[in-house]
Amino acid sequence: MHLHVAETAEQLGKTAADKAAEIINGCIEKQGAARIILSTGASQFPFLEALAQKQVDWSKVEMFHLDEYVGLPESHLASFRKYLRERFLSYAPVKKAYLVNGEGDVARNIADLTEEINRLPIDLALIGIGENAHIAFNDPPADFDTTEAYKIVELDEACKRQQVGEGWFDSIDQVPAQAITMTVRKIMESSTIISCVPHEVKANAIKQTLNEEISREVPASILNTHSDWWLYLDASSASQLK
Incomplete structure (x- = not known):
């Protein structure tokens, strides 16, 4: 694991975007193409804003993403x-762009x-970590064993509270009960994983991820076993680390 701690979320985003662009461009130079996975959520804003400034031949990139709510229209x-x-x-x-569709x-x-995702390896996965230490919508206790690439899951209360807290819904009752998520095993098959995890609300999840045993109750802990995992924190999200 490669750990980088920046002072601010904006600095974190810029440093992580530098690394992501380097990996993508390296894949394009070496093999003529790159396949990436993107995560979403408010924590990814600084990274995606910084990535927009990078020189990448996007016409040679295939993109997947991690998850989508079941039954939620794209206009929401x-x-x-x-x-x-x-x-x-x-x-x-x-x-x-292979977008997860929870409708129809x-x-x-x-x-x-x-x-589509099983057709060729994934070169780079951008994998955030949730307030309950979920990765994608693999809430605790996460399924580390399924060989499926995507599955339907029930969202737990902590996950729903995070979505409300980030302003995506007005109340927990509005958060859909189910989502489609990329599975843990599929995420872990990616050649390189970058995790951008700023903000104080993620500090406890980061402490659990780095200081505890690999556990289904802390889904992000599995990332410690990946051979090329880059974790980018800011001072706030790193505040509970020793």
């Missing part, structure tokens, strides 16, 4: 498809995504 403020169209695809004309025939949507 909380839709991760909407988020990525506005905060990434607006400046990154990628070769192909969800089983077919998952099958199609699975076929």
Whole structure:
């Protein structure tokens, strides 16, 4: 694990974007293309803003993302498809964007995504860490064993509170009960993982992730076993580390 602590979330975003662009450009130079996974949420704002300033040939990049609520229309403020169209695809004309769709025939949507993501390895995954230490929507106790690429999960109360706290919903009752998520095992198959985790609300999750045993109750703890994991914190999110 490569740990970097910046003073502010903005500095964190710039440093992580430098590394992400370096990896993507290196893959394009070496193999002519790159495949990436993006995470969403308020914690990723500084990183995505900094990434917009990087020189990358996005026409050689295929993009996947981690999760989407079941039954939530793309027009909703909380839709991760909407988020990525506005905060990434607006400046990154990628070769192909494979967006998780929680509407319509969800089983077919998952099958199609699975076929595409399993076609070739993922070069770089941007994997945030939630306030309950979830990765994607793999809330505790997370399933570390399934061989599926995506699955439908029930969201726990802590996860729902985070979504309300970040302003995506007005109340817990408005948060959908289910979501489609990329599984832990599929995330861990990525060649490189970068995690951007700023803000004090993530400090306890970071302490648990780094200071405890690998545990399904702390889903992000599994990242410690990855051979090329880059963790970017700011002073606030690192405040509970020894």
